[in-house]
Amino acid sequence: MKISRKITGALALSAAAAVVLAGCTSRNEPGQSAAPGASEGAGAGAEDITIAFVPKLQGIPYFEAMNTGGQQAAEELGFEWLYQGPTTADAAAQADIVRSFIQQGVDVLFVAPNDPNSMAPLLEEAQAAGIHVATTDTDAPDSVREVFVSQASVEGIGQQLTDSLLEAMGGSGKYAIVSCGETAANLNAWIEVQEEYTASEYPDAEIVDIVYAGEDQAMATQMATDLMNSHPDLTGLVGECTSSAPGVAQAVEDADRIGEVFTVGLGTPQSMLPYLESGASSASILWDVEALGYLTGWAGVQLANEGDLGDTSSLENEALSEVEYDEETGVLLLGPPTVFTAENAGDYDY
Numbered sequence: 001m002k003i004s005r006k007i008t009g010a011l012a013l014s015a016a017a018a019v020v021l022a023g024c025t026s027r028n029e030p031g032q033s034a035a036p037g038a039s040e041g042a043g044a045g046a047e048d049i050t051i052a053f054v055p056k057l058q059g060i061p062y063f064e065a066m067n068t069g070g071q072q073a074a075e076e077l078g079f080e081w082l083y084q085g086p087t088t089a090d091a092a093a094q095a096d097i098v099r100s101f102i103q104q105g106v107d108v109l110f111v112a113p114n115d116p117n118s119m120a121p122l123l124e125e126a127q128a129a130g131i132h133v134a135t136t137d138t139d140a141p142d143s144v145r146e147v148f149v150s151q152a153s154v155e156g157i158g159q160q161l162t163d164s165l166l167e168a169m170g171g172s173g174k175y176a177i178v179s180c181g182e183t184a185a186n187l188n189a190w191i192e193v194q195e196e197y198t199a200s201e202y203p204d205a206e207i208v209d210i211v212y213a214g215e216d217q218a219m220a221t222q223m224a225t226d227l228m229n230s231h232p233d234l235t236g237l238v239g240e241c242t243s244s245a246p247g248v249a250q251a252v253e254d255a256d257r258i259g260e261v262f263t264v265g266l267g268t269p270q271s272m273l274p275y276l277e278s279g280a281s282s283a284s285i286l287w288d289v290e291a292l293g294y295l296t297g298w299a300g301v302q303l304a305n306e307g308d309l310g311d312t313s314s315l316e317n318e319a320l321s322e323v324e325y326d327e328e329t330g331v332l333l334l335g336p337p338t339v340f341t342a343e344n345a346g347d348y349d350y
Contacts, residue, residue: 046077046078046301046305047078047079049080049108049300049301049304049305050079050080050082050104050106050107050108051070051074051081051082051107051108051109051110051297051301052082052083052084052101052104052106052108052110053066053067053081053082053083053110053111053112053136053293053296054084054085054094054097054098054101054109054110054111054112055067055083055085055112055137056085056086056089056094056112056113056114056137056138056181056184057085057086057087057088057089057114058084058086058087059087060215060242060243061268061270061271062242062268063085063112064350065268065289065290066136066137066289066292066296067083067293068350069290069292069293069294069295069296069297070293070294070296070297071083072290072293072294072297073293073295073297073298073301074297077298079297079300079301079304081297082101084097086114088215089114089180089181089214089215091114091115091118091119094111094113094114094119095118095119095122098119098122098123098126099122101126101131102122102125102126102129102131105130106131107131107132107300107304108131108132108134108300108303108304109123109126109131109132109133109134110134110135110136111123111133111134111136111140112135112136112137112138113135113138113185114184115181115183116135116139116140116141116142116143116183116185117140119143120140120142120143120144123140123143123144123145124143127144132300132303132304133145134146134147134149134299134300134303135149136149136292136299137149137186137292138184138185138186139185139331140185141185145330146303146330147299147303147309147330147331147332148329148330148331148332149292149295149296149299149332149334150331150332150333150334151287151292151334151337152333152334152335152336152337153333154189154190154193155193156336156337157190157193157266157285157337158189158190158192158194158197159197160285160337161194161264161265161266162193162194162198162201162202164264164282164283165236165262165263165264165283166198166202166205166236167282168262168283169205169235169262171202171204171205172202172204172205173204173205173233173234173235174205174206174207174208174231174234174235174236175205175206175207175208175234175236175238176207176208176210176211176224176227176234176236176238177194177209177210177237177238177240178211178212178213178220178223178224178237178238178239178244178247178248179211179212179213179240179244180212180213180214180220180240180241180243180244181214181215182212184241187241190240191210191240194207195207208231209230209231211223211227215243216243217244217246217247217250218247219247220239220243220246220247220248221247221248221251221254222251223247224250224251225254225255228251228252228255228257234261235260235261235262236263237251237252238264238265239264239265239266240265240266241265241266242266242267242271244265245263245265245266245267246265246267246271246272248265249263249265249267249272250275250280252280253275253280258279262282263275263280263282264282264283264284264285265281265284266284266286267281267284267340268284268286268289268350269284269286269340269344269345269346269347269348269350270345270348270349270350272284272340272345273342273346276340276341276342277342283339284339284340284341284345285338285339285340286337286338286340287334287335287337288319288334288338288348290350291317291319291320292334294317294319294320295320295323295334298314298315299332309325309327309332310325310327312324312325320334321335322334322336
């Protein structure tokens with residue numbers, strides 16, 4: 001198990017990642033000592049800590065990679081890691097899992113909410129039960145969450161998506177966005193940046209439509225196909241999440257329009273590699289997902305121990321070298337986004 005093939009830093013890597021089946025919970029037993037290279041004291045008092053993570057959707061490469069990173073943190077810092085999410089991107093099903101963790105009395109609860117507004121009362125319920133509550137990957141800014149572990153800044157992601165696409169499109173033309181959940185706070189924030197940035201920096205470019213495919217790659221492919229048919233002069237597509245990014249690229253391949261319609265998206269390196277190599281996708285904008293999972297586990301230990309989230313000295317790893325904490329907003333930022341291309345996507349295992 002490792003954050004990526006490129007990382008050879010000080011944190012020891014375990015021999016294998018557990019395979020998590022849909023609907024099951026993965027655990028790491030407490031009491032394991034910190035790995036060689038992990039900072040002394042990074043997991044101090046972690047042996048009795050239980051940290052649960054509820055993703056938007058279990059079983060897709062993105063959240064399984066976050067789980068791998070969380071498992072690595074658990075092994076090295078010595079806490080117990082629980083992971084369970086719905087098998088479809090359904091807010092009600094996700095809420096049921098959150099209720100289950102509240103009943104179990106976990107110490108720290110992280111959620112990547114499908115619907116931040118409906119999740120807010122449950123986070124308040126968990127906090128009232130004495131559980132530390134936080135968000136990761138997707139925020140619930142109007143909730144009682146104590147920290148949001150953010151993958152990259154909203155502006156950084158939105159602007160990089162726009163720059164990468166418009167570079168491929170020659171700086172002008174019409175493009176559309178295939179997003180996922182209509183209520184996903186992170187996706188909507190990125191789209192807002194894309195709209196404003198396109199208007200200010202690329203006056204000859206225009207976003208002609210925004211559609212929502214849920215977390216369904218096949219639906220994203222169909223929607224992208226429909227967009228190309230309804231807008232014959234369309235020259236760009238954005239896949240706003242890790243299921244729609246390969247979906248829009250697949251649509252361009254299926255339509256035999258590589259070199260005519262350009263795509264970028266937020267896709268995991270391995271899922272996007274074939275499309276980057278074929279030219280159906282120009283770039284994938286993401287971050288080190290396993291590092292995000294690791295940072296989530298580390299932050300959980302800090303919350304449980306009433307530690308200082310701003311003291312990141314124990315994060316002795318290249319992938320975590322640019323972590324920053326904003327006390328005013330309660331945002332723990334992983335760092336700037338990464339641009340994956342045909343040249344570097346193969347360097348990552350997820």
